[in-house]
Amino acid sequence: MTETKRNPDFDSLVPAVGFTRRGFVATALGAGFALAAQPVMAQTAIKTDSAGLTAGEIKIGELAAYRAQPAEGKNLPTILVISEIFGVHEYIADVCRRLAKLGYLAIAPELFARYGDPRKLSNVQDILSSIVGKVADKEVMADLDACANWAKSNGGDAARLGITGFCWGGRIAWLYSAHNPAIKAGVAWYGRIDGETNERTTRWPLDVAGEIKGAVLGLYGGKDQGIPLDDVEFMKTAVEKAGGKSRLHVYPDAPHAFHADYRPTYRKDAAEDGWQRLQAWFKQHGL
Numbered sequence: 001m002t003e004t005k006r007n008p009d010f011d012s013l014v015p016a017v018g019f020t021r022r023g024f025v026a027t028a029l030g031a032g033f034a035l036a037a038q039p040v041m042a043q044t045a046i047k048t049d050s051a052g053l054t055a056g057e058i059k060i061g062e063l064a065a066y067r068a069q070p071a072e073g074k075n076l077p078t079i080l081v082i083s084e085i086f087g088v089h090e091y092i093a094d095v096c097r098r099l100a101k102l103g104y105l106a107i108a109p110e111l112f113a114r115y116g117d118p119r120k121l122s123n124v125q126d127i128l129s130s131i132v133g134k135v136a137d138k139e140v141m142a143d144l145d146a147c148a149n150w151a152k153s154n155g156g157d158a159a160r161l162g163i164t165g166f167c168w169g170g171r172i173a174w175l176y177s178a179h180n181p182a183i184k185a186g187v188a189w190y191g192r193i194d195g196e197t198n199e200r201t202t203r204w205p206l207d208v209a210g211e212i213k214g215a216v217l218g219l220y221g222g223k224d225q226g227i228p229l230d231d232v233e234f235m236k237t238a239v240e241k242a243g244g245k246s247r248l249h250v251y252p253d254a255p256h257a258f259h260a261d262y263r264p265t266y267r268k269d270a271a272e273d274g275w276q277r278l279q280a281w282f283k284q285h286g287l
Contacts, residue, residue, distance in 0.1 A: 030093025
C-alpha cells in the first residue's frame, strides 16, 4: 500500500513513497505531471486538446509561461492561471486549454523558476523548503504584472483581465486581485486565507480583503484539513464589511484540491460545479 504524507498547508494525499515515473516527462512547461503529484488518476484526469488553439510555452522576458488562446481573434479577455506548489505541469496547462476553448487568452507563468523546478522533485517537503519557501510575494506580484503587460501587447484586452489559482495559487489570486486594480474578477480555489508572515510572505488574503477593487470568488472544501472553516467565515465577514463584491462558497463534503482531476482528492460534482461558477463569475464581472 502506498504510504502518504499530509501537508495541511498545501496539499492532501501526496505520495511519499511508491510513486511511479511512468508517463512523466518534464522537458517543457505543461509536459507531464509533477513527480510529487504521482500517482496520476488516469481514469479521471481531463485531457483537453489544442485543436483550434495556439498553445505552448512562451517567454515573457526571462519568465517562462504556458499560453493557450483561440487561434483566431484579438482583444481577448485574459486570465492569469496560478499553479499549485507543483508548478506548471500538465494539469495547469490543461486548465489553460479549457479556458482557451471558452475564448480566453490564458497564461500560466512558472513563478518558481528562480529557485528550481518543482515538477522534478518527488517529495512535497523538499518542494516547500528548497523552492516554494524561498519565493517572495513581491516577486510574484511583479511577475504577474509582466504577464498582464505581455497579454496587452499580444492579443489580450487590458480592460478584461482576470485571474484564477489553485492551492498556493489560490492565495496568490486573492493577493494579486488586491495588488492590481485592473483585475476585474478572480476565482481562488482553496487558497489559504491566513497564516504566519515573514519577509517573503508578508500578507494573507484576510489582510487584503478591503483592498480588492474587483471581485473574487473563493471556492473551498468543508473537509479541507489545511484551511479551517473559521478562516473562511472570517474572510466572508471581512469582504462583506469592506463592501466588496467578493464571495466565498463552501462544498461541505469536499477535501482540499477537489478540482485536481488527476489526484485522489478530486471530487467530480464539486469540481464541475466550481467550473460552472467560474464561468458565470467571469461573465458576470465583464470577462
